[in-house]
Amino acid sequence: MNRISWHQYFMAQTHLIALRSTCERLTVGATIVRDKRIIAGGYNGSVSGSAHCVDEGCYVIDGHCVRTIHAEMNAILQCAKFGVATDNSEIYVTHFPCLQCCKSIIQAGIVKVYYAKDYKNHPYAIELFEEASVKTEHVPLDAAALDLVRNLE
Numbered sequence: 364m365n366r367i368s369w370h371q372y373f374m375a376q377t378h379l380i381a382l383r384s385t386c387e388r389l390t391v392g393a394t395i396v397r398d399k400r401i402i403a404g405g406y407n408g409s410v411s412g413s414a415h416c417v418d419e420g421c422y423v424i425d426g427h428c429v430r431t432i433h434a435e436m437n438a439i440l441q442c443a444k445f446g447v448a449t450d451n452s453e454i455y456v457t458h459f460p461c462l463q464c465c466k467s468i469i470q471a472g473i474v475k476v477y478y479a480k481d482y483k484n485h486p487y488a489i490e491l492f493e494e495a496s497v498k499t500e501h502v503p504l505d506a507a508a509l510d511l512v513r514n515l516e
């Protein structure tokens with residue numbers, strides 16, 4: 364029996380939710396996990412009920428799309444909205460978090476970040492993670508894990 368690892372299960376889920384992204388600049392997903400259970404997921408997209416980049420175009424200021432809330436923030440805010448504790452949880456992300464998300468991750472009490480791809484890894488984000496003892500680990504999405512999904516058919 365081919366059993367998917369926890370890392371690949373959560374990382375595959377993170378890539379799956381990234382496909383819900385509404386900003387064409389970058390397709391990002393995030394999954395918050397506690398005790399091997401998914402407590403929240405997020406993708407980069409507009410504020411609920413507002414126009415989407417895919418429909419109206421990105422709203423770019425200084426090279427950044429300001430229309431979207433980042434995947435990590437959406438996952439953290441989902442926990443805030445429904446009263447789910449994020450302390451001592453872990454987060455899986457498709458891309459290394461930006462500086463703003465890095466700060467929010469630390470402040471939410473998340474203790475470990477698993478990322479599939481390096482993405483403009485900001486030196487200050489790396490420094491802040493180290494200072495806060497938040498561990499980061501590169502976990503690329505394994506194509507073999509996706510084959511297992513295909514083999515179910």
Ligand SMILES: [Zn+2]
Nearest residue numbers: 386416421428
């Ligand atoms: Zn956009």
Ligand SMILES: [Zn+2]
Nearest residue numbers: 433460461464
């Ligand atoms: Zn971010």
